[in-house]
Amino acid sequence: MRKFESRIQQLESEETECGLSSFQYKLLLILYLAKGDITSARLLWKRSPKELKETDVQFMSIWNVCRSAVREDFEAVFNSLSVDHLCVPPIKEYIEELREAIQLRQQEAFRTLFTKISIQYYAKSFGIDQQRAIQLAECNGWKRSEDPNILVRCKFGSLPKRDLFQESIIWTLMNHLEANSKTYPTISDENKE
Incomplete structure (x- = not known):
């Protein structure tokens, strides 16, 4: 990185x-x-x-x-x-x-390596409880299968637009930009003078 x-x-x-x-x-x-x-x-x-x-x-x-x-x-x-x-x-x-x-890195590896995985293994692999693992998995393109203990990777067209990490990065950047924003003159402002 x-x-x-x-x-x-x-x-x-x-x-x-x-x-x-x-x-x-x-x-x-x-x-x-x-x-x-x-x-x-x-x-x-x-x-x-x-x-x-x-x-x-x-x-x-x-x-x-x-x-x-x-x-x-x-x-x-x-x-x-x-x-x-x-x-x-x-x-x-x-x-x-x-x-x-x-x-x-784990998320990327799981996207590449697995099409089906147990919720218990997913939770252990991320160091979180099973409920949080289900939420994280769903945000990263997984869904529960007919077997409630198994996650399956969604097809490409049904992937969520953003995962939780991307969402938090976007909010952090937006807050940083808002906190450090400066007002710059635009072309239309210059033409008014």
């Missing part, structure tokens, strides 16, 4: 020039995982200070997310992201970005 690239490059440069703080190591590991770059995450783990790997509970929990992602155990991934010591500032906001990035 491109949005993480500049921050990753900045942290990698700092690591080369003067080393990183424990927070920066955690942040870089989170960014690699959010980008889906497991290889770089593994290399970072190997070159991280031994003390950090053995004593920093947050760093070890983030590493557990990586290990679970490698095993494709997404229930464990989301359980690891929900532990209390990762839900405190300043790490919390980055953990939420990581969770969203993983969920977006």
Whole structure:
């Protein structure tokens, strides 16, 4: 994901020039995982200070997310992201970005790989309860089949226009634009003068 690239490059440069703080190591590991770059995450783990790997509970929990992602155990991934010591500032906001990035990749993978899936598996794969999973699935082009425990992918013509993530991104952008809007003269305004 491109949005993480500049921050990753900045942290990698700092690591080369003067080393990183424990927070920066955690942040870089989170960014690699959010980008889906497991290889770089593994290399970072190997070159991280031994003390950090053995004593920093947050760093070890983030590493557990990586290990679970490698095993494709997404229930464990989301359980690891929900532990209390990762839900405190300043790490919390980055953990939420990581969770969203993983969920977006999961949605894309499910669209590509499956035409039919159990609701229970869908819920586990997104780290959410079954009711929320049904809502998320329906917003992403799935519907319940005759078997109430199974989701089937909608045909192309019956896909919803936007999913929840797209909707929230649009609202965020609109709010940002409204908050930062400036009035610019138009051609008709210039002609009036």
